[in-house]
Amino acid sequence: xxxxxxxxxxxxxxxxxxxxYRSRRMADFVTRCREKGLAVTPQRVAILKxxxxxxxxxxxxxxxxxxxxxxxxxxxxxxxxxxxxxxxxGEAGKVTLLHDAARYDGNTDSHHxxxxxxxxxxxxxxxxxxxxxxxxxxxxxxxxxLDCSVEIRAxxxxxxxxxxxxxxxxxx
Amino acid sequence: xxxxxxxxxxxxxxxxxxxxYRSRRMADFVTRCREKGLAVTPQRVAILKxxxxxxxxxxxxxxxxxxxxxxxxxxxxxxxxxxxxxxxxGEAGKVTLLHDAARYDGNTDSHHxxxxxxxxxxxxxxxxxxxxxxxxxxxxxxxxxLDCSVEIRAxxxxxxxxxxxxxxxxxx
DNA sequence: CTATCAATCGATAGCGATTTTCACTTAATT
DNA sequence: AATTAAGTGAAAATCGCTATCGATTGATAG
Numbered sequence: 335x336x337x338x339x340x341x342x343x344x345x346x347x348x349x350x351x352x353x354x355y356r357s358r359r360m361a362d363f364v365t366r367c368r369e370k371g372l373a374v375t376p377q378r379v380a381i382l383k384x385x386x387x388x389x390x391x392x393x394x395x396x397x398x399x400x401x402x403x404x405x406x407x408x409x410x411x412x413x414x415x416x417x418x419x420x421x422x423x424g425e426a427g428k429v430t431l432l433h434d435a436a437r438y439d440g441n442t443d444s445h446h447x448x449x450x451x452x453x454x455x456x457x458x459x460x461x462x463x464x465x466x467x468x469x470x471x472x473x474x475x476x477x478x479x480l481d482c483s484v485e486i487r488a489x490x491x492x493x494x495x496x497x498x499x500x501x502x503x504x505x506x
Numbered sequence: 507x508x509x510x511x512x513x514x515x516x517x518x519x520x521x522x523x524x525x526x527y528r529s530r531r532m533a534d535f536v537t538r539c540r541e542k543g544l545a546v547t548p549q550r551v552a553i554l555k556x557x558x559x560x561x562x563x564x565x566x567x568x569x570x571x572x573x574x575x576x577x578x579x580x581x582x583x584x585x586x587x588x589x590x591x592x593x594x595x596g597e598a599g600k601v602t603l604l605h606d607a608a609r610y611d612g613n614t615d616s617h618h619x620x621x622x623x624x625x626x627x628x629x630x631x632x633x634x635x636x637x638x639x640x641x642x643x644x645x646x647x648x649x650x651x652l653d654c655s656v657e658i659r660a661x662x663x664x665x666x667x668x669x670x671x672x673x674x675x676x677x678x
Numbered sequence: 679c680t681a682t683c684a685a686t687c688g689a690t691a692g693c694g695a696t697t698t699t700c701a702c703t704t705a706a707t708t
Numbered sequence: 709a710a711t712t713a714a715g716t717g718a719a720a721a722t723c724g725c726t727a728t729c730g731a732t733t734g735a736t737a738g
Contacts, residue, residue: 385612440557
């Protein structure tokens with residue numbers, strides 16, 4: 335490999351980091367709910383715990399399975415509802431911002447995207463510096479890297495204005 | 507507009523680029539279909555055209571609406587089918603690799619993801635150099651950038667093995 | 679140009695993921 | 709403990725997408 339002046343650093347998050355992070359988040363959860371006016375229910379605690387102890391990025395169904403060990407009567411609807419609530423409260427994030435419907439792209443060249451977090455509009459983007467990371471079989475842990483798609487979360491002009499006026503209950 | 511001290515090398519694809527790209531792709535479409543043994547139907551041509559003339563990244567529903575101007579009798583099922591077919595043939599791409607079900611993440615710090623393109627497993631990743639691009643209200647065209655999520659497409663160890671044995675030959 | 683066969687298409691039923699509705703708890707506040 | 713607002717479970721409704729099945733169309737041989 336030729337030496338690079340700006341060889342970027344990519345690093346998988348360690349198990350220790352995750353463990354410390356999880357403790358901190360769980361310890362503060364009740365306080366933060368109070369601040370935000372959210373009721374602290376056993377379901378919410380269990381779901382956040384399940385989320386934080388999952389190394390992967392679970393679907394509602396997977397969380398449901400996990401949580402039923404502690405809360406056998408919980409319903410799947412509650413899991414969906416709660417995950418959304420946690421996201422809105424900033425206690426969790428959705429990996430898949432654009433998942434309501436599949437979105438297609440006629441551009442088959444390698445490129446990236448800017449996504450408006452409010453209206454979900456997407457624009458193509460060129461960012462050649464990112465592509466250098468994926469020369470011939472770069473690896474990371476057990477993964478062989480193929481290419482990358484940078485998704486830049488942004489607000490478009492229209493949504494910036496709209497968000498400024500009606501910050502409250504607008505659909506996302 | 508905003509005083510930029512340093513604009514990173516991020517660039518929206520220009521309309522001219524898109525126009526040239528579209529002409530080239532449409533001109534070659536028939537040839538490439540023949541090479542791949544795909545029938546060239548008016549529906550497929552119309553759908554590819556709709557895809558390439560969409561600056562955004564349309565859903566099946568949006569393509570459906572657009573295509574009906576030329577093909578009023580086309581069905582939504584055909585649009586779904588054709589978009590999938592075009593993706594398999596390498597004539598289009600899906601922006602949303604993980605869209606079958608919403609995936610959640612308990613880690614609310616800014617971070618990135620490695621996604622196995624085969625089993626859709628996701629791992630968290632740290633790459634601080636990317637975050638430098640999103641300091642205090644960086645903009646790109648009409649977008650105010652918030653943060654970015656780099657999605658690295660990869661193959662995990664298990665899937666690499668599985669892919670090596672169970673796949674005959676894969677053309678890129 | 680036409681016959682033939684296989685691929686593709688349109689309409690609709692079906693399915694899985696998510697959301698909504700509503701009567702009934704439970705949490706937070708007083 | 710009582711009041712009130714929020715949250716929950718169960719079931720039904722919705723939404724995006726896929727499977728099925730005749731009808732139609734494209735490609736090729738004649």
